[in-house]
Ligand SMILES: Nc1ncnc2c1ncn2[C@@H]1O[C@H](COP(=O)(O)OP(=O)(O)O)[C@@H](O)[C@H]1O
């Protein structure tokens with residue numbers, strides 16, 4: 001379980017995260033929804049230790065969280081274009097975990113097989129569809145065995161069919177017990193994939209509710225107008 005308590009983050013004198021608290025249970029999918037500039041990416045970056053926090057506590061189970069606890073699937077996937085799919089997935093196992101090449105290759109091939117991509121092992125990213133690239137990006141993250149899986153705007157480069165595939169994939173991973181945090185402004189995706197919605201505004205979570213309740217009966221004026229102005233409602 002991920003537990004975030006009273007998280008603050010500043011850039012200069014700007015308080016970007018202003019006392020964020022939430023928990024995500026194992027097997028749960030939570031989506032932080034918010035407009036551009038609300039602080040979504042900053043939350044992800046502080047969890048991963050890429051931004052310093054000025055106050056707050058982040059724990060996983062009984063322990064203080066550390067960088068290696070998180071697997072981040074970044075916006076736009078960012079595969080290494082000059083590496084084969086197998087190398088994309090196995091690379092960090094050697095570079096970060098210092099596993100020998102044969103072991104890294106075996107783990108990567110097993111993970112690719114789980115995603116139905118074993119026949120793409122020797123292909124390069126430019127020969128894959130957008131949905132396949134996304135699955136490789138997820139496979140590459142999961143081989144590192146994270147405790148928490150993070151997605152930053154996962155649907156930004158996907159068409160509706162690929163989005164449906166992604167929703168299925170994320171649901172399958174959560175069903176195996178992973179805690180998953182997505183940050184996005186894509187309400188339609190959030191509604192289909194999440195157990196819970198956390199609505200972020202100016203670095204504060206102003207609603208934290210089961211998905212159905214959030215969409216059928218938002219409590220704050222800001223969430224109401226956000227829903228009203230989006231095409232999916
Ligand atoms: N490295 C940085 N230095 C200064 N300001 C930043 C930095 N990163 C983000 N910000 C500011 O923090 C706010 C939140 O940004 P971000 O977390 O990227 O929002 P979102 O992902 O919700 O669009 C924005 O006003 C942005 O300009």
Ligand SMILES: [Mg+2]
Nearest residue numbers: 040041042153
């Ligand atoms: Mg962002």
